[in-house]
Amino acid sequence: MRVGPPGAAGSVTAVTRLYLSPPDMSGSERERLIAAFDSNWITTLGAEVDGFEADVCEFTGAAAAVALSSGTAALHLALLLAGVKAGDEVLVSSLTFAAPANAVTYLGAVPTFVDCERETWNMDPELLEATLADRAAVDRLPAAVIVVDLYGQCAQLDRIVALCDQYGVPVVEDAAEALGATWQGRHAGTWGATAAFSFNGNKIITTGGGGMLVGDAESVARARYLSQQARQPVLHYEHTDIGYNYRLSNLLAAVGRGQLADLPGKIDRRHEIHDLYVDGLSGIDGIEFMPWDDRGRPNGWLTLLTVDPALGRPPLEICTALDAQEIEARPAWKPMHLQPVFADNPSVGGEVSEELFDRGLCLPSGSAMTDADVHRVVEALQGVLG
């Protein structure tokens, strides 16, 4: 489905605006949503919630899953399960969206930001190793590590999980952007003790808003309990823990099941779009595409490139030029260690993510884009950079 700007319909001259990653309905979502509505199970329990959780487990190989109101809620519960408390240190990838760092602060814990590597743009295993060794030497290991699978590509999860296991530090995998990606043949979200997926509107599949926590059966049962206000299984409302209201609606789960059914097709289409960009733009000197490490298969969520400063076209300027042609583009995530709100937080390294922020550009990558849409972006970029 193409998404146009408000008011564009009816105007013959209006160009359809191309967004970064708009929702892409596969066809069955509407029917499933109406069936769930007609069943009167319109709240947070129902067959669609159970089915969505089972579908995600089947697709990814995760042992158990609980559907939640957002990916951020999943990260918050994952940190609670890891035993993170006020004052604890949690290591977090610096180059990411703010959600994992925010979730750490919800618990009064302190995120320390670890720089990324050039191979995958994810947490640098060598910096992680040095940091863990450093903390072990003074007997102050972090309470957890949140490793992000950025832009749909897995981190070097085998190395990162092995290192954390060696020190007994729990790993939370932030796979919000990486549903369907694999690393060494194993799915994003199945590497850490627990993992978070997001079904926010711009992710590879969406429920309009939602998330999921996956992990072993015991962790997921605990997360489920905390997500429904920590109600004890008795008829009178009895509470021995502080809980949260984090459940996903059965209506939204119905939409999610329709989306998930077509996830392999959406991944294939995003790869095709990526390849069209590579073919169309590789003639321009001074640009490089985000590397895709062949130990894994990204889900292709967004196509990114870096622009050499020698071209004299900073990403923000390119975004403005594309915006004037009804094309949405964005710079890469601003690293957390550069964010004013985390100015006082410790960080390890930082030069690589700073460089990627200075040079990185995200291109429209939605799975509903036509080849002609991609060519429009290619031509616009050739105009700006050529």
Ligand SMILES: *Cc1c(COP(=O)(O)O)cnc(C)c1O
């Ligand atoms: C989108 C996103 C989240 C949060 O997901 P929500 O469902 O929007 O709460 C967490 N981490 C990363 C890396 C994300 O991109």
